[in-house]
Structure formats: structure tokens, C-alpha cells
Amino acid sequence: MVNFANFREIGRKIVCVGRNYKDHAIELGNAIPKKPMIFLKATSSYVADGKPIVIPPGCENLHQEVELGVVISKEAKNIQKDQWQDYVAGYVVALDMTARDFQNEAKKEGAPWFLAKSFDTSCPVSNFIEKSAIADPHNVELYCVINGAEKQRSKTDVMIFDIPTLLEYITKYTTLAPGDLLLTGTPAGVCRVLPGDVIEFGITGIIKSNVTVQ
Ligand SMILES: CC(=O)CC(=O)C(=O)O
Numbered sequence: 001m002v003n004f005a006n007f008r009e010i011g012r013k014i015v016c017v018g019r020n021y022k023d024h025a026i027e028l029g030n031a032i033p034k035k036p037m038i039f040l041k042a043t044s045s046y047v048a049d050g051k052p053i054v055i056p057p058g059c060e061n062l063h064q065e066v067e068l069g070v071v072i073s074k075e076a077k078n079i080q081k082d083q084w085q086d087y088v089a090g091y092v093v094a095l096d097m098t099a100r101d102f103q104n105e106a107k108k109e110g111a112p113w114f115l116a117k118s119f120d121t122s123c124p125v126s127n128f129i130e131k132s133a134i135a136d137p138h139n140v141e142l143y144c145v146i147n148g149a150e151k152q153r154s155k156t157d158v159m160i161f162d163i164p165t166l167l168e169y170i171t172k173y174t175t176l177a178p179g180d181l182l183l184t185g186t187p188a189g190v191c192r193v194l195p196g197d198v199i200e201f202g203i204t205g206i207i208k209s210n211v212t213v214q
């Protein structure tokens, strides 16, 4: 019996979706995607419990991105949309920490986003949320508050690509494994974080978590 509360130790990859909220694509001047835009974070990005986010060397514009995460329950390849629920063990709320200056430089050069997205501590996550605690993951509210000031708040019903569509698309190309995490993209309100900031992130009425920036 797999204990999914330990998904960080079990999973092999963190698959992320970019530009999945129209308002966020617009705030960064990006086109609205016609198909899911996928990238990877290494599992070494997870922040250990009680530890801070460490700004990567040379980064001068680190952003937070609050996102709904889906923890995968079993090996998943070529999932059909109507079977998606069978592959969900539960959920988390996460921060897809992004070195925006590194990302902008990479975009200009047509280079990979790896260092912008996958530096150590770039993925703080909440505790595991049992699947039964979220009746419909497309009908929850994500939020992020920094030093008491609200920065992000959005319902997940405005995601461009819903979870069944994402799982069908991703598993055409790559096999997901138990404990893998799918991050479903961020809504508008990303901003620069600084040393000493306290970031609270959560799903209204379901879970909250916090992390500091060192
Ligand atoms: C522009 C981005 O960093 C894409 C991303 O991660 C997102 O959530 O959107």
C-alpha cells in the first residue's frame, strides 16, 4: 500500500503546465496557448519541511506562482480523458518558484528554462490533500498572500486546459508514475519576492501552507 503523504520521496518527476490561465499569460505578454505548454522540474526542487526558499545565485527577480498540484496514483500512459480520476491519488497546493530574469534571458536565446524553474527550493508544496477532500478540483480557489498582502486569488474553473485534457496530452508522450506531481499552471498576480518575505499559499477552506524566502 503506497503512502501518498510521502509523494515527494516516491515520485520521479514534477511535470508543470505553463500559461494555463489567460490572465497570467496576458500579464507576462505571452500568447494564449493552443495546446498545453509543458516543462519539468526535478524532484530535487522540493523544499524540505520548515526550510526556506533560497534565491538562486545571480537571480534578481524571483517570482512566486501558486498552483494546484495533482499527485499521480499509478503508472499512467495513454490515459483516456474519462479515466483521469483513476490516476489521481490526491492534491497539493504548490509554488512554482521562477527566476523570471533567468527565464526571460532563456526565452530570448531560445534556451531551456531549467535553471529558471528547477533550482533547489523552487518547489514548496503543502501537505498532501486526500482526493476525497476535493470533490471537484476545477472548482476550488487558489490564493497567495505575501507579508499579509494578497497577490493571487483565482478559481481553477478558468484553467485553459482542464486536468483530464492535461493528463491525456502528457501521457501520450511520457509515462507518469505513482507520486509524480502535475502542476497545473498559475493565475495572474505573480510578483518579485525578497529575502525575509513570508509567503502564505493555499486552497480556500481546504489547506494553507507557508514558507519564507531566505
Ligand atoms: C511563464 C511561466 O513561467 C509559465 C508558468 O509556469 C505558468 O504557471 O504559467
Ligand SMILES: [Mg+2]
Binding pocket: 016, 017, 018, 065, 067, 096, 185, 186
Ligand atoms: Mg508555473
